[in-house]
Amino acid sequence: AQSVTQLGSHVSVSEGALVLLRCNYSSSVPPYLFWYVQYPNQGLQLLLKYTSAATLVKGINGFEAEFKKSETSFHLTKPSAHMSDAAEYFCAVSETGFQKLVFGTGTRLLVSP
Amino acid sequence: DTAVSQTPKYLVTQMGNDKSIKCEQNLGHDTMYWYKQDSKKFLKIMFSYNNKELIINETVPNRFSPKSPDKAHLNLHINSLELGDSAVYFCASTTSGGGEKLFFGSGTQLSVL
Numbered sequence: 001a002q003s004v005t006q007l008g009s010h011v012s013v014s015e016g017a018l019v020l021l022r023c024n025y026s027s028s029v030p031p032y033l034f035w036y037v038q039y040p041n042q043g044l045q046l047l048l049k050y051t052s053a054a055t056l057v058k059g060i061n062g063f064e065a066e067f068k069k070s071e072t073s074f075h076l077t078k079p080s081a082h083m084s085d086a087a088e089y090f091c092a093v094s095e096t097g098f099q100k101l102v103f104g105t106g107t108r109l110l111v112s113p
Numbered sequence: 114d115t116a117v118s119q120t121p122k123y124l125v126t127q128m129g130n131d132k133s134i135k136c137e138q139n140l141g142h143d144t145m146y147w148y149k150q151d152s153k154k155f156l157k158i159m160f161s162y163n164n165k166e167l168i169i170n171e172t173v174p175n176r177f178s179p180k181s182p183d184k185a186h187l188n189l190h191i192n193s194l195e196l197g198d199s200a201v202y203f204c205a206s207t208t209s210g211g212g213e214k215l216f217f218g219s220g221t222q223l224s225v226l
Contacts, residue, residue: 043217100169103156
């Protein structure tokens with residue numbers, strides 16, 4: 001069965017600093033991988049997804065993630081953090097065509113001025 | 114127009130009561146889900162329906178009964194509510210096939226007293 005591990009329940013950065021949120025996955029077949037963002041009192045929104053095309057995936061709001069099969073990782077990065085990036089970020093993996101998404105435990109990104 | 118809408122947004126009730134949460138999507142999707150997010154923000158899939166047919170049923174107590182009257186609706190009925198049912202419940206929808214993104218509703222915060 002597929003699973004996702006997100007290292008660090010909280011990540012704190014200063015505005016303008018690099019954002020790095022870590023995600024490692026486990027899957028018995030080539031996976032689909034996703035990053036979702038959740039703002040307070042809202043549902044989740046897709047940031048980006050990997051579906052076996054380019055290994056470097058660009059998403060919305062300047063975020064990108066790189067699929068590394070050898071490391072079973074799909075870390076999320078953004079070169080320069082903005083205050084509006086403060087939110088909960090979830091990595092997710094899916095193997096099946098019917099989208100049984102399995103989520104990680106989430107990482108809260110805190111951005112200080 | 115809200116793509117995935119859930120009602121109610123907040124639900125406060127006593128132990129032992131029966132309650133329902135409604136979900137509707139106007140995106141023309143054929144697959145809908147219920148996810149439960151606990152107090153630690155962990156998201157776990159409960160059910161998935163494709164074209165009104167149940168395709169995913171995780172280890173959820175049978176007090177929880179989903180109902181899909183048509184492709185655009187997936188309601189969740191909960192009998193004999195327990196304290197541990199307190200959580201945020203998210204409805205989501207997508208098109209079937211691999212790698213498609215999920216569209217989430219804004220959630221229903223259920224508090225069982």
